[in-house]
Amino acid sequence: MNEAVQTRDPELTRETILAAATSLFVRDGVSAVSTSAIAKAAGVTKSLIHHHFGSKAALWEAVKETAFTQYFQEQMAMLEAADTRDPALLKDSVETYFRFLKDHPEVVRLFAWTHLEGDAECSEMDQALVGLGAERIRQAQDAGFFRADVNPTHVVATFVMTCSQWFEAKCHHGHWPGMGSDEDFLEDFLKLFLEGLLPRQ
Template sequence: METQTRDADATRARILDAATRLFIEHGFAAVSMRRLAEASDVTKSLIHHHFGNKEQLWEEVKETAFQTYARKQQEMLETAEQSDAELLVSSVRAYFSFLRENPGVVRLFAWTHLEEDQTCGRSDRDLVALGARRIREAQEQGLLRADVNPTHVVTLFVNACTHWFEARSHHSEWEGIGTDDEYLEDFIRILMEGLTPRKD
């Protein structure tokens, strides 16, 4: 069991790891099976043995990555319980931090969006629905303004966070642009002020 010369699961995992890394970095079309074989230290034939063909490997890379993503997000959301304005703020912060620490996730979503792959949308469908439900609860309690679609609130904060990291190299050329944290705080300020009911 110790000095095992063959371990199918480990080999499979090694290939999947290398494939995930390379596909996320360079995209599906720009990575060859030979490069994949070299990076995972196996022969090209062995990749075909374990995964079929290049497309199937790519699908499995996406599937497992999205699964991991959804699981982590689920864990984050489960800890929170209350459904007030503070929950929304902490959710935004948590999501923003998650993307900052997992830049590969941002790129993977970007690649799949460009190939119009809809499977990724189903990965966080339930998360979004849950978030929207929490917002609706807060709306019904009068804690958040009720004239906006809760799902759009979730979408807005996903868009504001995701595209910040996706277009970082783009924004960095803009004058007056601030740090990650400064942008996040400004966004939260606008979002929460925009969602809090007015007294006047």
């Protein structure tokens, strides 16, 4: 009994609430989750949620803010760590991104919810991320590795959207006849995508 002598830890409480809210919001959607359900899941009183976050809407904003910040920091780190002028960079990046989404289904669902509510936030971080990705494509175009007659931002968008949608809509196309596994699809997608990106002969 030498730890947790402290009976109050507002920071920890905040995080506990945030974690419980994230889990429920991402699974069921904001309007399908009650503050009492979050309170129960977090092991605190409903009033405490309002004390720390003010309102249900503010809690949802905090959940998004936290999750997106973490997402963008991880992605930015990945992008910056990647070697710049290697033509295999894009393949690696797509594979890494695809597997990241596979390992973080809650991120995929968070994206989907925010898209449906028309949330245009997280722009600054996002723009930096996409801008960096597009810049890498542009460098590869200048170096002659990729065709130059496509908008680099569109290239980034294509692979980001395909990867997201693959996991987002899995319950749907997962039952399509002839559909392969995650890795099978990724392989075929990379074939089409990367070879479509090659310079025209």
